[in-house]
Amino acid sequence: MDSHINVLYAPWRYKYIKSTVEREPSECIFCAAPKKSDDEVLILYRGRYNYIIMNLYPYNTGHVMVIPYRHVADITELTTEELTEMMDLVKLSVKLIRQVLKPHGFNIGMNIGRIAGAGVDKHIHIHVVPRWNGDTNFMPVIAGVKVISQDVRETYKALKEALKSQSGSQGAIG
DSSP states (O other): OOOOOOOOOOOHHHHHHHHHHSSOOSHHHHHHHGSSHHHTTEEEOOOSSSSEEEOSSSSTTTTTTESSOOSSSSGGGGGGGHHHHHHHHHHHHHHHHHHHHSEEEEEEEEEOSSSGOSSSSTSSOOEEEEETTTTSOOOIIIIIIOOOOOOOHHHHHHHHHHHHHHHHHGOOOO
């Protein structure tokens, strides 16, 4: 038996880990985010019913979420207008990520309920996760470690710049 243990330090994960074992926050993080500045919480785009935000604990570089402003836990509680804009913002997210990061594909989806994997189960949201050939390599399989190749704030700046370069950020949907 090998007595040597390799350690990979990821201090930025502590805030997330701590939040999963502490009492429930007094305010939903997805309701609180739009009350702050875009750069502070990494909001890429604000629509009428939804917004696009960088995931601070991403599965991959460029992982964003589309989140309704209204606090609802299930897709069946969303209005047609909220759902339509949500999908328009998923489309915009894919377009921006393709332009800036050039992934080979995407995983797009929702986790409804904690048992389904929702980290924030009381506020519905759609994940848009770019994927590349080889992004799932030996690290998670052998070492239980996921490597994120770019700082989330660096990715945010690149995506925000691409959004500005489109036909004005207000006309970016489409």
